[in-house]
Amino acid sequence: MKLRGWRRLIAAVPLLAIVFLMSGCSTDMGVLDPKGTVADQQFDLIMITVIISIVIFVPVMAMTFWFAWKYRENRKSDAEYKPNWSHSTKVETFMWGIPIVIIIILGTITTVYSFKLEPSKALAAETKDGVKPITIEVTSLDWKWLFTYPEQGIATVNYVQFPEDVPVEFKLTSDAPMNSFWIPQLGGQIYTMSGMAMELNLIANEPGEYQGRGANFSGEHFGKMEFIAKATSQEDFDHWVADIKQSSPALTEQGYDELAEPGVVDTNDTYSSFPEGLFDRIVNKYGSSHNHSGASEGESSSEETSSED
Amino acid sequence: MWEDIKDWASDFFVTGDPLIYGADVGIVLASLSILFVLTYFKKWKWLWSEWITTVDHKKIGIMYIIAALLMLFRGGMDALLMRTQLVMPDMEFLKPEHYNEIFTTHGVIMILFMAMPLMFGLFNIAVPLQIGARDVAFPVLNSLSFWLFFMGAMLFNLSFVIGGSPNAGWLAYPPLSETMFNPGVGQDFYIWGIQISGIGSLMTGINFIVTILKMRAPGMKLMKMPMFTWSVFASSLTIMLAFPILTVTLALLFIDRFLGAHFFTLDAGGNPMMYINLIWMWGHPEVYIVILPAFGIFSDIVSTFSKKKVFGYKSMVFALMIISVVSFVTWAHHFFTMGSGASVNAFFAISTMVIAIPTGVKVFNWLFTMYKGKISFKSPMLWTMGFIPCFVVGGLTGVMLSVAPADFQFHNSYFLIAHFHQVLIGGVAFGYFAGLYYWWPKMFGFKLDEKLGKWAFWLWNIGFYVCFMPQYVLGLMGMTRRYSTYSWDTGWFGLNLVSTIGAFIMGAGFLVQVWQIVYSIKKMDKDTTGDPWDARTLEWSIPSPAPMYNFATDPRVSDVDEWWEEKQRIAAGKPTPKPALEPIHMPKNSAMPIFKATFWFLAGFGFVFDWMWLALPAMAGVGITMLVYSFNYDTEYYIPVDEIRKTEAAAGRAV
């Protein structure tokens, strides 16, 4: 009797989970609901690994419970008992062979995708002809995100907007402890580190508001490091830029210093201009003392990794 | 004057939080009552000579385990506080600052002050008995290791009430952990707490390598060692190679903070990325250090409860050794998102996947050990059965994480959190629980209640899945780790609520275990046979609890399952003849470890608060203790044959 109660409880768990999942569908499903080329490919890759995992999981679980049931001590069947059976070349070949084959397959897929989805690789080739990518500079501060648009000459806080179907080249750095820049629906994250200009190429294939967040702990109000990434049509974007140019205040050097002070910003401030070369200055502030500059290609930082070996 | 003292006290002690005041009162009351009980029952001398100065590996093991269970309680409380804060959006149960401290201490305590000592406890209890030795290679060093761990853990926990807890995450990435962003003493407590106990761990690693290589009973070739002993060997080897890196890394961080050096600072040429590389060069092997012994425990348990030889012994050994070697070249998978480039990422992705091969092989080994066996599902085996599915899922999500280009979407999200809790709870915690249930009768001479054990098992198992399965989904929905709160429009409420319920179910599981221990002590179901599970290895050939000299005469070994074979021989009327009793050479107790560790504690405390008047004399004290010890040549004695005969007779053994 007791057992039956347990089973009912166990069965109820996944059901409950599914109910909650369903109720969550109207909201942002993050990685599971990709809206850009990069996120699409990453989603496909995740699905490949899920399928491979299931292919392993199901037979292993079947064996586990089947063996446990069949060879239980007080069994009624006359299943064999061989206390000294401890070696079989056939079984051992399979037991090493199967994981090796799976890892070879997965390793190959991983290597191919590693180069295909390298975040610093430009996406231009994947869009229609004649679309020029837009560059947006991202600086993580304590505890807010500053976005500067070198081509448009505007700046925003905790809010970033760009046209759909246009590759976005994010250049990222930090003027505070390391963080990580992540818009799950558009693609994977990359660290923002002081003294380096990292590169992340994303694209939105649909208009919409996407949740973005800091993914690497950076201190007290790290939990407030959320931002909105909005993809609109090119026209709307141009309007939005023009609007800011007209109505927002300028971000001065002093204004930046105040913004960089630790604290939380609740409003999505916008600025009609920002000091020339602000981003490079932030990078160089720390970068000059490092023996590596900008790890976007990964060459210098990979050298470092190996030299510490 | 009074005002000055008040000012100082409000800085020195952690103030302002009712939770902490409550804990303060609790700690003071508990300490007072312990002091009272010890004094009232005149137990101080007993405590000193039987426990504090003991060099007996079995007692040291028990002390490790008690300390680990206390730490499990503290770490578990941290977990429940966190889950309460996250139960619904916009909670204001904990302030962000407090939340940050709690996830930091939770991580540090669970890995370094819970998993490690529980593991060392089991090393100590089982390894010398499994290899037929009378103690470890260096018993005094062993006691020193324990006291260093203990003092390190106490120092770390002290930050809860004095000075403030560390709050930069369990690995304390700079620059956040540097004075520039983290001027308080919490981070120094972190450094010294871990440093002191880390030195102890390093010495334990060396101790067990020598023990296993040099102290095996006659006839026990390397390839005739029990699987748990093999796993301890692999783990100790990994400790020996990985822990010096931790020592250096923490020392450098301390030099940065204390002397204003620039190893990991943002300015003057410091390189924070170097810290991240270094800490993971220790940190990744560290997780294998704790999981390998669990593999060994499962191997012994599966074989014992299936009443069958372990399948593919050579494969098992080979797999263990591969894991411990390859674990050193996977560290960069913890930061695929650092922009190291596709080739570096692909290399570390593949090296990580390679570990999945021997790990998968081990799972098949356990399954084929069960195949054609006669399986009984007592507590230890039950935990093993809970472990296999849990670990397989955790392993598979681990492989998913190792796919570097996909990791850009998993990294630092709750997907990662769910993964490593699945391998650390499902693998390590379940493994050590299984080990505890398995060796409990050998440690204390009585059995734990099976019925309560089943309750604990099911609560833990169900609680685990309820807690962590939703977290995989939350991660994919974009919830990142270490967020102290989230808003309603994220859509994360439902899954977080479920997860919190699961955490409390596991908490209930822990309570049932505590009750199980109390109940079983009262019931006192004595193990008179010394072999309650009808097991296979040498530790079961002697009485429970083991006499202080372990083996009255050196066992002779001719098989992996020596005790099982011996039982067959006894049944056939042809037991191996035992050699005549001889006086046994034993090490004397030593007070050096407790003194030396106390000096380390004081030195650490002094460095935390920049009190050189305390730190420097205490460091001198560390040196002087060693010197005094070096001059002591009177450190051993013999147990006479008569006494051995009496002890054996009292345990019901004819000699």
Added chain:
Amino acid sequence: MSHNANHAVQGHGHDHGGHHDLDALRQMGFWLFLITDCILFGTLFATYIVLHNNTAGGPTASELFEMPGVIAETFILLTSSFTSGLAVLCMNRGNKKGLIGWLIVTVLLGASFVTLEVTEFLKMIDEGAKISTSAFLSGFYTLVGTHGLHVSVGLVWMTALIIQLSKRGITKTTRRKINIISLYWHFLDAVWIFVFTIVYMMGVM
């Protein structure tokens, strides 16, 4: 430091078939300790190599290092390694006086090495090259200082052994202790060769 703890006298007589030889245990334990110490120094060398160009406007290696002093230090330490070897030779011949004498010479040489190093450090600090000046100097002082600290610990330890020897003479136990410290001393010598090459030679070149 932990290596001293290896002196702990342990259980297990060798009277049971002789498979637990106490001396062998300790020798092995000490070799393993040396492996961990190698990793410790290896990590410090790695950090130094990563940081050695990050002078942050402070003095560089070639501006700072004065080779004559360093070469003197090197010769002194190499000689002390040689004299510690002579001490062991005396011990093996049962010559207690010679053993103690050579150990004293070794201690004196070691002490002068440490003195020279400390003087060098003080002079550099005086010139404004402090540990907090740049990442390069942080790496330098920590690496070279850790070696110096090892030598200093060795000096105290060796002095203690000299006292024990004079009290107890050459016994099985003291013989083991001398063998172990001599191993330690040679090890520090080998580490210094790396310090000399990687830090000083490559620094001034």
